[in-house]
Amino acid sequence: MSETQIRLSGSGGQGLQLAARILVSGLALEGRNISLSQSYEPTSRGGLSRSDLVVGSSTGYPLVSAIDYLVILDQIAVENSLGLIKNDSTVIVDSERVDSPPDGAHTTISLALIQTAREIGNVRAANVVSLGVLAGLSGICSQKSLLQAIRDTVPARFIDLNLEALARGYALVSAEKSKDTQLTAVS
Amino acid sequence: MSSVQNIQGNHACALAAVAAGCRFYAGYPITPSSEIAERMSVELPAVNGIFVQMEDEIASMGAIIGASMGGAKTMTATSGPGFSLKQENLGYAAATEVPCVIINVMRGGPSTGMPTRPAQGDVMQARWGTHGDHPIIVLTPWSVQEIYQQTLRAFDLSEALRVPVVVLIDEVIGHLVESVDLAKMNTGNPVERKWADSSQEDFQPYAHTEDLVPPMPRPGDGYRTHTTGLTHAENGFPTQDPEVANRVISRLLQKLEHHNDLVECVNQSDCKDAEIVIVAYGITARAAQSAKQQLQGEGVKVGIFRPITLWPFPQQTFSEAIANARLVLVPEMNAGQLIVEIERYRNDSTRIIGLNRYDGEPISPQQIFNKVKEVLQDA
Numbered sequence: 001m002s003e004t005q006i007r008l009s010g011s012g013g014q015g016l017q018l019a020a021r022i023l024v025s026g027l028a029l030e031g032r033n034i035s036l037s038q039s040y041e042p043t044s045r046g047g048l049s050r051s052d053l054v055v056g057s058s059t060g061y062p063l064v065s066a067i068d069y070l071v072i073l074d075q076i077a078v079e080n081s082l083g084l085i086k087n088d089s090t091v092i093v094d095s096e097r098v099d100s101p102p103d104g105a106h107t108t109i110s111l112a113l114i115q116t117a118r119e120i121g122n123v124r125a126a127n128v129v130s131l132g133v134l135a136g137l138s139g140i141c142s143q144k145s146l147l148q149a150i151r152d153t154v155p156a157r158f159i160d161l162n163l164e165a166l167a168r169g170y171a172l173v174s175a176e177k178s179k180d181t182q183l184t185a186v187s
Numbered sequence: 188m189s190s191v192q193n194i195q196g197n198h199a200c201a202l203a204a205v206a207a208g209c210r211f212y213a214g215y216p217i218t219p220s221s222e223i224a225e226r227m228s229v230e231l232p233a234v235n236g237i238f239v240q241m242e243d244e245i246a247s248m249g250a251i252i253g254a255s256m257g258g259a260k261t262m263t264a265t266s267g268p269g270f271s272l273k274q275e276n277l278g279y280a281a282a283t284e285v286p287c288v289i290i291n292v293m294r295g296g297p298s299t300g301m302p303t304r305p306a307q308g309d310v311m312q313a314r315w316g317t318h319g320d321h322p323i324i325v326l327t328p329w330s331v332q333e334i335y336q337q338t339l340r341a342f343d344l345s346e347a348l349r350v351p352v353v354v355l356i357d358e359v360i361g362h363l364v365e366s367v368d369l370a371k372m373n374t375g376n377p378v379e380r381k382w383a384d385s386s387q388e389d390f391q392p393y394a395h396t397e398d399l400v401p402p403m404p405r406p407g408d409g410y411r412t413h414t415t416g417l418t419h420a421e422n423g424f425p426t427q428d429p430e431v432a433n434r435v436i437s438r439l440l441q442k443l444e445h446h447n448d449l450v451e452c453v454n455q456s457d458c459k460d461a462e463i464v465i466v467a468y469g470i471t472a473r474a475a476q477s478a479k480q481q482l483q484g485e486g487v488k489v490g491i492f493r494p495i496t497l498w499p500f501p502q503q504t505f506s507e508a509i510a511n512a513r514l515v516l517v518p519e520m521n522a523g524q525l526i527v528e529i530e531r532y533r534n535d536s537t538r539i540i541g542l543n544r545y546d547g548e549p550i551s552p553q554q555i556f557n558k559v560k561e562v563l564q565d566a
Contacts, residue, residue: 028366
């Protein structure tokens, strides 16, 4: 299987590190080799936060250099990724918190990720809504493995919330695909 | 079933320490090393070991020296600011020849610097941070797997040679999670300290043995011994006699060279025929490796010299490795530290060039690729 580079980015406190850990746990169930790195500020909330994943590295270099799938949950995270986006990258941005997504020939998908989390009762679940969107679009990890990964990773009282968030993420992709034929080609 | 697991570098370090037989950890948590302390606090009680969160880094260093003198394999972990505080006691461990392992997960400096950003700014501090001529071993792993292997090795070297060993990790690989198979890497055969078993009557705790490593007196075995940071004669008591001082300090300094076959550890690839040799360590070496593949694809004759044992610097092996190279590139996440050492071993015909970054971001493969193309064009 070929190499895939993924970045989950936003501001500190949006759960990007946890979302990446869930994805890594899901990929482990499917026997994929990964490298996971991260960057965040020395504060528990705010500031640029990102989690980078190289799945099935072809060179052995563990950090991202050309991102295939980029999730941006806050405008603060846009600039940091500009040099890493390719023409065939897919950039998933939150429609509420990202006013100016990166310009370029790549595919940009703006979705109500945070609003969706709010609708299911907890704005902090936007990370897992995003994970559902990412997985739905990329097919990098099966929904079954991600459901198991959530059960393995998330504190018991938040499991149901996160399972719903994941499902809502997949649903956003389905809704988007039905109105945009180009997206079907991407997936 | 596969034993491959996704594990963070810092956690791999803690697991290796326990596998090596470490049963005493004292530390003061500091970003980006805190996961080591956190993991040790879970792992050590499970094997009847002792974990102590100390009041500061100075006390932590003192505690691991004391526990080691008591017979335990010991470790502490820190980052730059804490490493500064440990230096005085680190010198004491080197002078009194007390085995101990110090992990430094480097962050941006100077001072408290950039706590969550990577750097390689402690290369010279790891060698010369404490005062006076002293022996010390510094190891620089480049992956999660190698953090595990080199932490195991740190304990073995420390116990075998009675010397403090520093494992110098950059924030990137300390926090990196990689898929590794740790079970395959543990030989399950850690080195044990050489304990004194000679006559107690005329016991010399710092005897000039043939291998230059005197056996340690184990507490409870009945040996009368004296330990001091003052320059001491073979009997352990202070001396300022020039002849004795010269003799005992010389043994201390020759110890590592005498055991160079154990100490030296280098990974080099394609250096022999290389026009340009890249010298790198830690995450920067991973970037160099990636750049090398790209450069070789374009027909550039490039090699990589990676000193896994960074100190003592493998000077002989390095001189041989660059014998045919016109250029040596030294990328480092600092303003130029190892390059100063490398300058000492250059041939007259070799040009040494640095690639430096200290903005809290790692050096990318592309940066190294571009720099090599640039210098080859100039040369």
